[in-house]
Amino acid sequence: MLSQLAQTYAQAIYELAVQRKMLDAVQAQLELVTTAVAAHPDLRGFLEHPLVPPQAKKDTMTKIFAGELTDFVSNFLLLLIDKGRETILPAIVRQYVDIANKARNITVAEVITVKPLTPEQSRLLADKLSQVTGSRIVLKPAIDEQILGGVIVKLGGKLIDASLVRQLQSLKTVLAAREQTAV
Template structure:
C-alpha cells in the first residue's frame, strides 16, 4: 500500500513537470522506454533493485544506458529515483503516469472481444460509436474469442457491453424457459 502511494506521488510529480513543459506524450514514451529496457534485461533489473549496490554505481550505469536517449527531465527524474532509493517503484510509476496522461488527454481504453477479426472499416465504425457514447477518445485492444459465436463484447473500465450471439441465445433461452 505504501509503495502504491509513493508511486502515485512520483508519477504525479513527473506528470506535472510534463504538463508544464508541454511534453506529456514525450515523457510518457521516455518512461516506457526505461521501464521496457529494464524489463527486457533481468540482470539490469536485479542490479537496479539491489539495495547493497551504491546509488552512484546505479547512476553511472543508467547514465551510460539512458542519458542520450531520454529528455533531460526524465533522465533527472530517473536519477532522483535512484538517489531516493525508489527505483524499485519505476514500473508502477510508469503505469500511474499513463493513467494520469490518459485522463488529461480524455483517452480511455476499451477491450473488445469478437469472434473473428474486424476489418479496418468495422473497427473504425466501432471506435466511432464508442467515442460517441463515451464522449472520449477510445483506444481499442481487440481479442478474438470464437466461443462468443458472433457479435461483440466491449469492456471499458468496469462497464461491460455484451452484444455477443452467445449472450443473446442465453437470454432467449431464459425467456423461453420462463414462459
C-alpha cells in the same frame, strides 16, 4: 502505501511535463523505459536487487538509455534510484498515463475479439464508443479465441459482453427456464 507513492510521483512529473510542454514526449520515454526493463528480466532483477549500489544502477541506466531520453526524464529516473523507488516505476508510469489520458479526455477501451479487427471495424467501434462516453477512445486490442465470435469491451470499469459465448449462455438459460415452465 506504494500506490499512493506512485500516484504522488506520477502527479509531480505530470505537472512538470505540462509546464515544459513535454506531455507526449515524457509519456513515450517513460513507456520506453518500463517496456525495456520488463522485456529484460536480468535488467529488472539488477534494478530491483537491494544490494546493488544506487550508483551502479544509475550508471547502467544512463548507458542503456543514452541518447534516448531527455535530461528531464533521465533525471527523474536517477532521482527514483537515489530515493530507492525504482521498483515502483511501472506503477508510476501507469498512473502518469491515466492522469495524462484524463486530462486529454482519452478513454482506453480494451477490445477482445476472436481475430484482429480491421482498421474500418476499429474506427467504427471507436466512433460508437466515443459517442457513448463523450471522450476520445483509444482501443487496446486483445485476442481470445474462446469467445467464439463477437466482441467484449472493457471500458472505464464497465464490461460490454457481446461475445458469441455469452449469447449462447443466455440462450441456454432462456431455454432451460422455458423447459422448467413447460413441465
